[in-house]
Amino acid sequence: MASAEQHHTLNRPTFDTAVSILIVVAPYYQDIAEQMVAGAKAEIEATGGRWELVEVPGALEVPTAIAIAHRQAQFDGYVALGCVIRGETTHYDTVCNDSSRALQLLGLQGACIGNGILTVENRTQAEVRAQANGQNKGGGAAAAALHLIALTRKWEKPQGKVGFLPSEENTGA
Numbered sequence: 001m002a003s004a005e006q007h008h009t010l011n012r013p014t015f016d017t018a019v020s021i022l023i024v025v026a027p028y029y030q031d032i033a034e035q036m037v038a039g040a041k042a043e044i045e046a047t048g049g050r051w052e053l054v055e056v057p058g059a060l061e062v063p064t065a066i067a068i069a070h071r072q073a074q075f076d077g078y079v080a081l082g083c084v085i086r087g088e089t090t091h092y093d094t095v096c097n098d099s100s101r102a103l104q105l106l107g108l109q110g111a112c113i114g115n116g117i118l119t120v121e122n123r124t125q126a127e128v129r130a131q132a133n134g135q136n137k138g139g140g141a142a143a144a145a146l147h148l149i150a151l152t153r154k155w156e157k158p159q160g161k162v163g164f165l166p167s168e169e170n171t172g173a
Helices: 030-046 061-072 091-108 123-130 137-154
Strands: 020-025 050-055 077-085 113-120
Touching: 020 030, 020 061, 020 137, 030 050, 030 077, 030 113, 030 123, 030 137, 061 077, 061 091, 077 091, 077 123, 077 137, 091 113, 113 123, 113 137, 123 137
Parallel strands: 020 050, 020 077, 077 113
Antiparallel strands: none
């Protein structure tokens, strides 16, 4: 059982300036979503960061909301939260694969995303993973986003001057 395993966790990153993170949640299973959001908020706040929360109808809409925000807003990173529980049809496979693939593609384009969309066989598995005081997968997704933001800031290229500089003979120097 996964709960008995020991996993290594990276130390929480620190920041000179506060991070701003968008949490995008699909609250289809509201009680599970609330636990995951609580874990994500706590992890972000522990670094002195700020968060904003938006809800979308389902897991397939989470990447789209992040893509819109990444193009049009000023967030340092994103936390994707939701839960997909296997049902009787292949729709489960489509939702799991497509939401994960879309988040991965956004990440490869430079978005710092922590993927906390649970993909489970049953409700009990979801409840165990969602508990903010348990496996805390919401907090884990926030931690992943924070680590990617820290790497982005570490490797950020300095902003150079844009445009033309006058030659020394035109400035009287």
